[in-house]
Amino acid sequence: MATRTPSSQRTGTRGLIPEEAGRQRAVIDAVLPVVDAGRFAVKAIAGEPVHVQANCFTDGHDVLRVMLCWRAEADATSQEVEMKLDSNDEWLASFTPEAPGRYFYSAVAWVDHFESWRHELTRRVDEEDIRIAALVGAELIEDAAKRAKSTDKAELKSWAKQLRKPHSDTQTLKALALDENQAAVARRHPDRQQAVHFPIELPLVADRERARYSSWYELFPRSASSQPGQHGTFKDVEARLPYVAEMGFDVLYFPPIHPIGREKRKGRNNALSTEPGDVGSPWAIGSLEGGHKDLLPELGTWEDFRSLVSKAHELGQEIAMDIAFQCAPDHPYVKTHPEWFRWRPDGTVQYAENPPKKYQDIYPFNFETEDWRALWLELKSVFDHWISEGVTIFRVDNPHTKAFPFWEWAITTIKRDHPEVLFLAEAFTRPKVMHRLAKLGYSQSYTYFTWRNTKQELTEYFTELSQGPGKDYFRPNVWPNTPDILSEHLHAGGRAVFALRLVLAATLSASYGIYGPAYELLDSAPRGPGSEEYLNSEKYQLRHWGDWDVARPDSLAPLIAKVNGIRRDNPALQSNHSLRFFHTDNDQLIAYSKQTAQQTADGQNTILVIVNLDPHNPQSGWVTLDADTLKLEPTSQYEVHDLLSDQRFTWQGWRNFVILDPKQTPAHVFRLRKRVQDERHFDNFA
């Protein structure tokens, strides 16, 4: 980390007159965005501009020049971009990290005597003042000439000479002094001797686009067989790829695919003992057949796996691996590296617990082992192994139960060699812990969406996610269900609740995922009343989902395909920063918009979503749009085109009426277009 102690900081507290900073009158009070004063990296997307703000000023009325400085990690020197004063001492500029990787940015500012002189001269009217100012300017320009070379040098010298000539007409003299072309030459040679450097180079990680916008589909390969009772294979999954692709998912995520422990193996529905043929939990990793770098033989060969990865890529899907750093009691590590586990006086290892859950089939690593360096290297080598097999996305299981320093080191080190690799933190835990993991380097993070159901809950939570302090480093990935969580909300709402939660997830968050086919086939049976566990969970047994890739009348697959298609066609839905909620007079109706940030050739893509949160009854009410957000006038006419139903309506002004019947549709997903002047057609918002 390129951090220098600011000289003024040394000054302030030691009481000695500073060595050098005394004449540095420019102040850089802040550079934004920033995470914990530069301790952690801001996150951005390669190829997209990073908008930087520097709060700069000086004493008195002199004029500053401010430069944004930025570099890729490997570059020794920074590039500079001139910053422009916006308002309230805020200077703005942007830079674009072209490739994924780590970058640094900072700012430099100085009191510019040439600009100050020009600025002051514009206000001068007194003839004598103008004559004196011309001489002052000549001095400054001669100084600039000393710093310039060749043509610029000659030009500046000549300009200064003209200013030194006696002029009877001070208006001519003033115009000469304020000549814009000459000024442009002088600006190229500023006096930066007293330039102030912001003391910290702020780190930034640029990821590829999928870090910002991704649609995940989780499935258990072992349940992919078309034959009931038969263990699924990678080949079976390969046959399902078109089905997943047609639904529009671009990340296909597997629970662990490694050998599963036989000791203390769990039976169906988390039973402590097994029946013959029980396949155990994929998260109880390791057996005599191998560990984290090996494949469960029942799933197939390395060749099969490689073929699957390759076919998935062809269909626009990436395979995301589950990394669960824990071991079944018969994992090879337990024998070869007993020092990586915490042994009790009775010669046993305490199994993992997440009260009230008990994982008798799982040993945690002891991150306090004296052999921690070897442990870290071995765990990192697990990632490296799968990266070498073409895997570029990792969903990390319970990262909050492994030592935090490990993650920062592992993610940073891996991304240095493989900046394209993404990490999703599966941490459903306390907010500060989840934020810390994001700061340490996780590209995406699980969220509380699974338990946020009411309008108020959703509004508060997604406002926090999109506008709150985490917006520069915490990228939400929201899941209506996971193999661990069949939220109570889904138990009794029927197909309608699955549909509305899908639309919410896919439109509130640029990244979302479902655990299927449980989701699209509407599996809503909990292990017991009020339980969040699935009955007959795939965590402990094979499931046969029937002909899931053949159209079933009640399947959500067509809706999901439509929604993912809308996401793909509408860039507004591919990021979260523009999310804004609107007032509705019915608490069962939630309304929000997303817009693309900047005008493009196509105008501004604007999506307005209205969801009926009640899966049982039609709900209607008035939606009041925010005039500022959507730049609407009371008389604005605009087309709202429901991309789900393909219906088009013409709306006017801020308040409009909607009615949504859950039997027909969970939501309106409107694209908004304003009526253009000839009144014959509509166009995107400009």
Added chain:
Amino acid sequence: MATRTPSSQRTGTRGLIPEEAGRQRAVIDAVLPVVDAGRFAVKAIAGEPVHVQANCFTDGHDVLRVMLCWRAEADATSQEVEMKLDSNDEWLASFTPEAPGRYFYSAVAWVDHFESWRHELTRRVDEEDIRIAALVGAELIEDAAKRAKSTDKAELKSWAKQLRKPHSDTQTLKALALDENQAAVARRHPDRQQAVHFPIELPLVADRERARYSSWYELFPRSASSQPGQHGTFKDVEARLPYVAEMGFDVLYFPPIHPIGREKRKGRNNALSTEPGDVGSPWAIGSLEGGHKDLLPELGTWEDFRSLVSKAHELGQEIAMDIAFQCAPDHPYVKTHPEWFRWRPDGTVQYAENPPKKYQDIYPFNFETEDWRALWLELKSVFDHWISEGVTIFRVDNPHTKAFPFWEWAITTIKRDHPEVLFLAEAFTRPKVMHRLAKLGYSQSYTYFTWRNTKQELTEYFTELSQGPGKDYFRPNVWPNTPDILSEHLHAGGRAVFALRLVLAATLSASYGIYGPAYELLDSAPRGPGSEEYLNSEKYQLRHWGDWDVARPDSLAPLIAKVNGIRRDNPALQSNHSLRFFHTDNDQLIAYSKQTAQQTADGQNTILVIVNLDPHNPQSGWVTLDADTLKLEPTSQYEVHDLLSDQRFTWQGWRNFVILDPKQTPAHVFRLRKRVQDERHFDNFA
């Protein structure tokens, strides 16, 4: 500044396995309060507790111990206070800086295996688990014994021995293992090998109480004579001290009292030429008679000045000096240190300007001079000079037109030798500049109060001042008028507007001031329509205020005395952090409360202020108190005792009706007391 680069930071970006941090599983995500990541000091008051929060957690379910560490600047080692987990991973503790000065605080945290073991054991029911846990505990206790000495050592050894004995009754064994007295011994000897230190020691400046709570009165000594036309003297001011003291002010502030330049001296009403007898602007400092360390001879001798300082102290008042670092053209510095000024090609110095204001009688210093070190030392010696004369408060004129690095160095250095000295920044400028000056060390700051008049303006601004990001370092000092600013609001509202602005200033802000006797004698004549300049301003001429210290029927002095008395008697009004605004259904009525932070023996002091912002008409309406803030129930009965009128009313619940006639009183300043159980009398809020 005691700053260490965190080792995990080195880890994160270099990619090497860290040397030492690998096993440090505790995380300290933040320590609060903090200003710019410790770049600047948090402000506090000596003798009052500083409440520190550390956001700490670890992976998994282990238990942390967290210590607040703090020290005075001169101390080599820190003291530790155990922090307690509040909620949401926030740990709290406080320390009290007993004397004014500079302090540092930080936090240290570690995963405590002894506490984790106890915590886990409380949940164990399985007999075998309890037996194993006893052996695990015995090991931990033996480790603690190794770190202990004498009695503790023996006690811990014996405890471990008991735990290792075979126990048939595991309930007895569990009770023995959880013994609270023994645990207290073990806690004294924790294993801190893997303790994590927050990487920054955060600086804090503790000031004396007057930094938080002060009442300022500004007067021109030269106008203090009882004889019209006669130049006032320090002796005249001394005669006025009882008048100022009776009004309840504790800081008496003088504009500059130094020799005034004769070159380019300004005439009355800022005229460019003088008439015989014109006294010039006190801010045009310096003449053949001396400079910033000298007294204007007309005001009296050093003996007179010292007598005045001493008499003021006897009456509970401190003298605040105006420090204006600028020079009249005939200031001695201009001859002895021409290198401290910026000379133009015509051999002149550009006078000071603050567009559109021009100060032809004033030269600014050139802080970019190559001789800046000598300039800094000389300017600091001005403060030192007046401190040696017993002055302990400085109001600094336009600090934002002098180089910022100078202020940080000067204030820090001066306060190291004289921690009791306070600095008030007279900077009416852009928000970020004002905040920077506060961060650099100013104890108090001028504000925009002077131009905030409506309910919405006042509510937003004072909410920002009391709750916003500046609350830990920016202490507002609000002025309804200054010699430079007769705000337009005061021009036409008569006595009532002066009264209401006084009450607002004195109750919204713990520190406030007025420029008198212009204020209490209701001087409302501007130099021209819409001008903020006073007609016949004392800045350029003597004023004779008549017998200002003799009661005049229209004088505000009795009201001011009453308000300052209320401030003195009610600690709620002596700080700003508790300020909360309440809804009223009339925009001319503003309502707000202040409360003391903690329960004391006297209960909680609670003040509710309701001001009629309309100086012309009676206004009435319903005030809705906030139940949370005041801990009111709908049925709560409480006494509101108007400390201005001495009237008492009994109110019930949240909504109550008020009517205020500006001809009678500008405001209610209620002390609230709840009806106590026997219903015969009221008591302070508990």
